[in-house]
Amino acid sequence: MNRRVWLPGLVAAVVICLPLRAGTVTIFSITGPPDSYISGSLTPMSAGVGGLVAMGWTATSDYVNVAISADIESTAANQQTVTAFLTTQVGAGTTIADQVATTTIPIAPGTSAFRDLFSGLALPSGEYWLTLISSDTTVCFWCGSPEIGWESRNAATPTLDAGVTWLGYWGGTPGAYPPAFTSLSNGGLQMEMSVTGDLGSGVPEPASTTLLALGLTALCCIRRRSIR
Numbered sequence: 001m002n003r004r005v006w007l008p009g010l011v012a013a014v015v016i017c018l019p020l021r022a023g024t025v026t027i028f029s030i031t032g033p034p035d036s037y038i039s040g041s042l043t044p045m046s047a048g049v050g051g052l053v054a055m056g057w058t059a060t061s062d063y064v065n066v067a068i069s070a071d072i073e074s075t076a077a078n079q080q081t082v083t084a085f086l087t088t089q090v091g092a093g094t095t096i097a098d099q100v101a102t103t104t105i106p107i108a109p110g111t112s113a114f115r116d117l118f119s120g121l122a123l124p125s126g127e128y129w130l131t132l133i134s135s136d137t138t139v140c141f142w143c144g145s146p147e148i149g150w151e152s153r154n155a156a157t158p159t160l161d162a163g164v165t166w167l168g169y170w171g172g173t174p175g176a177y178p179p180a181f182t183s184l185s186n187g188g189l190q191m192e193m194s195v196t197g198d199l200g201s202g203v204p205e206p207a208s209t210t211l212l213a214l215g216l217t218a219l220c221c222i223r224r225r226s227i228r
Contacts, residue, residue, distance in 0.1 A: 056167030
């Protein structure tokens, strides 16, 4: 058979048969047994003190139907709220133009559970930060009086999808726009949270992509020898 006919056909067959990563995957998560002490508190903007927390990651793939949740607890005597911001950066210089989404959810008194913060998001490859702040008027950092807090995991190892990098935990004093916080500190604690999503049309497995590259190289060599 003429190589000009079967070579393109073979390449097309290899591409079609490549295993694809599709469906829901864990993009980034931190889970595990809780610390033995009270979790970090989330204080309001009006307090002007520490208590805001942000967790960040970068991804090299595009994701759709992204859902984000976090384990938030309340030891307050009455109902409070927590506001979540998803932005592409944090710290000085961050503005609402960097915001991807925001939401405010009620937190019932005396509860501790995973709270659904966002769903149905489309996140292109890039850098993302989840920032949480509460309406609690009790200014208490690392103590056990009434507060809204986040469940922490000390020195936990994050679960990351391929191409995802964890940027760590940051805390600080909220600014007029909370993600533009100051007094940055990168602590050893991690907030228990989960980010899941779909890869849409599917992305070839890394090993399959390597095999395809090797196969195409071999086919090119065969083609050159046939021409000679």
